[in-house]
Amino acid sequence: MLDVPSSTYLAHYLQTYPSTVLVVSHDRAFLDEVATDIIHQHSERLDYYRGSNFSSFHATREERLKNQKREYENQMEYRAHLQAFIDKFRYNAAKSSEAQSRIKKLEKLPVLEPPEEEKKVVFKFPDPEKLSPPILQLLDVSFGYDPKKLLLNDVSLDVQLDSRIGLVGANGCGKTTLLKVLMGENHPLDGSVSKNNRLRIGYFAQHHVDAMDLNQNAVGWMSQKYPGKTDEEYRRHLGAFGITGSLSLQKMELLSGGQKSRVAFAALCLTNPHILILDEPSNHLDTSGLDALTDALKNFKGGVLMVSHDVSIINDVCNEIWVSEDGTVKRFDGDIYDYKKYILANADAAGVVKKH
Numbered sequence: 001m002l003d004v005p006s007s008t009y010l011a012h013y014l015q016t017y018p019s020t021v022l023v024v025s026h027d028r029a030f031l032d033e034v035a036t037d038i039i040h041q042h043s044e045r046l047d048y049y050r051g052s053n054f055s056s057f058h059a060t061r062e063e064r065l066k067n068q069k070r071e072y073e074n075q076m077e078y079r080a081h082l083q084a085f086i087d088k089f090r091y092n093a094a095k096s097s098e099a100q101s102r103i104k105k106l107e108k109l110p111v112l113e114p115p116e117e118e119k120k121v122v123f124k125f126p127d128p129e130k131l132s133p134p135i136l137q138l139l140d141v142s143f144g145y146d147p148k149k150l151l152l153n154d155v156s157l158d159v160q161l162d163s164r165i166g167l168v169g170a171n172g173c174g175k176t177t178l179l180k181v182l183m184g185e186n187h188p189l190d191g192s193v194s195k196n197n198r199l200r201i202g203y204f205a206q207h208h209v210d211a212m213d214l215n216q217n218a219v220g221w222m223s224q225k226y227p228g229k230t231d232e233e234y235r236r237h238l239g240a241f242g243i244t245g246s247l248s249l250q251k252m253e254l255l256s257g258g259q260k261s262r263v264a265f266a267a268l269c270l271t272n273p274h275i276l277i278l279d280e281p282s283n284h285l286d287t288s289g290l291d292a293l294t295d296a297l298k299n300f301k302g303g304v305l306m307v308s309h310d311v312s313i314i315n316d317v318c319n320e321i322w323v324s325e326d327g328t329v330k331r332f333d334g335d336i337y338d339y340k341k342y343i344l345a346n347a348d349a350a351g352v353v354k355k356h
């Protein structure tokens, strides 16, 4: 998965690339920067949106769907109106010719397909009870797997119940390492980690998804890992994350990557966390899953610390950016787009970004 600096360089490079480029991606910010036409694959067809980046494609599509829906509903209403007249006067000698003309009108109406209904999924992380600070704090922490090569040097970071922190940086610079220090999986070489002793953390990482027992179905797996509810309750809970009906009862090996992530998010909720620590949460999610996750994180009443390469979700959710670079992690003064400008400016100065 490309980190934010690399995808920023790549977008910059592709913007001036002299021949055609075909990109398959669900990274909305990347497509906004790079795309000049969008091909949307859905319901076994391809729709071409000429001259569009992701945002303009999305707006046009929404508008098209709205118009289609309005046209379809108007026609349905008109059909019902004609049909009511026909039913009432078909066998009435005085009105039967009018009824016949309405039958003809009805037959001539074009048959409209019902518009595709976007299946809207709404994720909801449960509201945690309040805790008094400090909630989760790093104080002057240093850590490296090799003490001579520190990845975190003198890091102080405070996660509160209202935090919305996005952690970014190049691949391999130490983002996951920092999360593991917060989770108590890595122990600082220096400095301290303090936690409120009633704190519950919900940790999402791809390796948790990969470690799920795929021979089980989602309901069985959940009831084993988080016992105490009826199967019906687990099914309802999974349903709220878009794992509905038979999906929750089939072996998880048959689920897509995004569906497995949805099961993992549903499971995360069952511990009623105060803080969500998310390592690349959006990797496998489709657009509706991404929108649902974004809204759920915005509405969550606890704190969020997330590592992501997805600029759109960071921009939508986070109000604080932390950058992992040069063997440490520091708070960045600006938003994610300022960060992208900063890395391009640095890369330009260092001659990293090539021009065509």
Ligand SMILES: Nc1ncnc2c1ncn2[C@@H]1O[C@H](COP(=O)(O)OP(=O)(O)OP(=O)(O)O)[C@@H](O)[C@H]1O
Residues within 6 Å of the ligand: 003, 145, 151, 169, 170, 171, 172, 173, 174, 175, 176, 177, 178, 324
């Ligand atoms: N258990 C470990 N033992 C030794 N070195 C490790 C261990 N885990 C990670 N590393 C190394 O520490 C460095 C930082 O890894 P980390 O996973 O924290 O980076 P990251 O910023 O999260 O990377 P990415 O963006 O690619 O996920 C890497 O060079 C990695 O190889």
